[in-house]
Amino acid sequence: MTTGPLASAQFEWRSINPADAGFAPDLDERLDKAIADKRAWGLHGVVVTRMGKLVLERYFAGEDEVWGAPRGSVAFGPDTLHDLRSVTKSILGLLYGIALDLRKVPAPDQNLIAQFPECAAAATDPRLQRLTIAHALTMTLGFDWNEDIPYQDPTNSEIQMEQAPDRLRYIFSRPFISDPGTRWIYGAAGTELIGQLLVKGVGHSLPDFARANLFDPLGIGPTEWTKGFNGQPAPASGLRMTPRDLARVGQLILNRGQWDGRQVVSSDWLAKSFQPYVPCDEQRRYGYFWYSGDLQYGQPPHRPITHWIGGFGYGGQRLFAMPDLGIVVAITCGNYADEQQWMPPVRVVRDVVLAGLK
Structure with missing residues (x-):
């Protein structure tokens, strides 16, 4: 099912030159080099924002699928929906927090x-x-x-x-x-x-509750929610969205749950969601359906560390929010079933975005 905004907030991403956002001016070229050097592959979309402005937006053509069903080669663009896979889980966590505030x-x-x-x-x-x-x-x-x-x-x-x-x-x-x-x-x-x-508590389907309480307030455009074998929208991995709109979710995190003067998700719920309750591995920790960790960047001997909060999805779908830097990175990929599918998004963030900071 495709749904669109009913009363979207008046917000559109405004572009800013990388140099004016604190990046090296060759951010585009750095991404191209990562692709040419085969350090990043299978990319479908990359959106980078800083302080609420669009710094980098790139789309590519590639093989894609919807929940395992092949779509063939797709020429991706700003309005092309993409599987988020398990980034859906992180957004589900936000929805649960909204429902909790409503005492549902x-x-x-x-x-x-x-x-x-x-x-x-x-x-x-x-x-x-x-x-x-x-x-x-x-x-x-x-x-x-x-x-x-x-x-x-x-x-x-x-x-x-x-x-x-x-x-x-x-x-x-x-x-x-x-x-x-x-x-x-x-x-x-x-x-x-x-x-x-x-679903039981709010009395609405996941798509309807998400649209009214999260997507519309953020001005998110059309979305789809793939149904599972039981005919219901899959809460674990069914959401489809554009990278631009996924970046809005990241910006909401940077805004501590506020959007256009409205507290969409309570700051208290976000704080609880991002607590490192349990380690996933040596690099990542887990909260309420959200990952977190730290990345070192820059050139020796001065290599600062930035904290990130993220949603991860099968095939290389990623959302990174870096509160201390004001940066959001949304990435979609087609590296399904690739044993090294985790590498391209990390390298885009580390070798392109963070390495491109002045």
């Missing part, structure tokens, strides 16, 4: 299994009674869940959940491999549960 959903410290009484009979492991909504938001449920294998593999846990006749029973019947809250295990289980809580 339970708080993170509330018992999780109690929100799904239909699954109470399956709750035989006593650890299920210890689960909270925060465990779903931070991917620390502790369930045996494997999305580290290709999504084309039928043993992938998300694919098994999609194909299960009862998603909730599938999730809550997974065996524990760690105690709740002790280990980050990536997967769609938490987002499926949060998505269902959100």
Whole structure:
């Protein structure tokens, strides 16, 4: 389903020369060189903003897909929608915070299994009674869940959940491999549960609630939300949006939840969302469906460190917000099933954007 703004805020990205935004004037050339040197590949769109102004915007042609269905070669442009994949999870986190402020959903410290009484009979492991909504938001449920294998593999846990006749029973019947809250295990289980809580609490579909409470206030244009095997918009990975509009979400983060004089997402929720509750690996930490970390940049011996907040999606979809620098980077890629798909976005941020700072 495609939806567009009903009463969008009066905001359009205004361009600024890189040199006037504190960058080297050859930012475009630096991106071209990264591509020519094969350090960045499969790029579909790159949008860089600083202090609310557009510094770099580039689009490319390439093979693409929608949730695994091939689209062939697409000539991308400012208005071309793109799968965000699991960046959807991060936006879902914002929506849950909005619904919480509206008192439509339970708080993170509330018992999780109690929100799904239909699954109470399956709750035989006593650890299920210890689960909270925060465990779903931070991917620390502790369930045996494997999305580290290709999504084309039928043993992938998300694919098994999609194909299960009862998603909730599938999730809550997974065996524990760690105690709740002790280990980050990536997967769609938490987002499926949060998505269902959100829809049940607000009484609207994900696209409708997002449009009225987040997308319209930000002036975001048309979006799509791909449906899962159950016919419902997929809360884990279904959102499609333009890189320009994804950058608006990043700017909202820099604005501490404010947009056009309105507090769209509470600053308190954002602060909780970006706390490093659990490590993902040596570089990344995880909050309420948002990653965070630090990047060093510049030339020796003076190499400052900048903090970033980000949403990551399969195939190389990325949103980075760097509050201390006032920078937002939105990237879309077509590197699905590429084992090194994480490299191009990191190199664009590190070798082009941060290396281009004066």
